[in-house]
Amino acid sequence: MHIPGHLAIALAQHRLPALSTDNNLLKPLLLASLFPDVIDKSLGYGFRVMPNGRHYAHNIFSLLGTTAFVTAVWGKKAGYAWLAGYLGHLLADRNSLVPWLFPLQSYDFKEGRFYFNKSQFLKELLFLLIAIVFYRLAP
Numbered sequence: 001m002h003i004p005g006h007l008a009i010a011l012a013q014h015r016l017p018a019l020s021t022d023n024n025l026l027k028p029l030l031l032a033s034l035f036p037d038v039i040d041k042s043l044g045y046g047f048r049v050m051p052n053g054r055h056y057a058h059n060i061f062s063l064l065g066t067t068a069f070v071t072a073v074w075g076k077k078a079g080y081a082w083l084a085g086y087l088g089h090l091l092a093d094r095n096s097l098v099p100w101l102f103p104l105q106s107y108d109f110k111e112g113r114f115y116f117n118k119s120q121f122l123k124e125l126l127f128l129l130i131a132i133v134f135y136r137l138a139p
């Protein structure tokens with residue numbers, strides 16, 4: 001999934017009852033929805049320190065560690081929003097390999113290149129626009 005799809009899911013999540021009561025939770029939710037790709041795609045495709053774009057930040061330990069950090073620094077509500085956004089990202093990525101238990105479990109990380117599917121990107125952009133409209137219309 002590309003950035004627009006992840007942002008659309010985070011916007012939809014912000015309308016869930018547990019998250020919608022506080023507008024301050026939108027920022028950690030949106031940041032967490034992009035965090036795994038910002039880290040792993042930068043390390044994998046930018047700096048080439050790993051074979052692909054899903055590695056250090058696409059696993060349960062990174063999810064829990066960053067959530068604990070956000071909770072300790074910004075509080076429980078922000079931590080909950082971070083957890084929701086991050087988990088939403090990982091679940092949305094499950095169309096291909098998500099190394100959930102890395103480094104405890106070994107995975108066959110294939111050498112990859114940045115994958116950009118223009119058609120998929122445009123679909124996700126439309127999905128994001130629809131999500132923004134519904135987000136704005138919701139009470």
Ligand SMILES: [Zn+2]
Nearest residue numbers: 036037089093
């Ligand atoms: Zn991802």
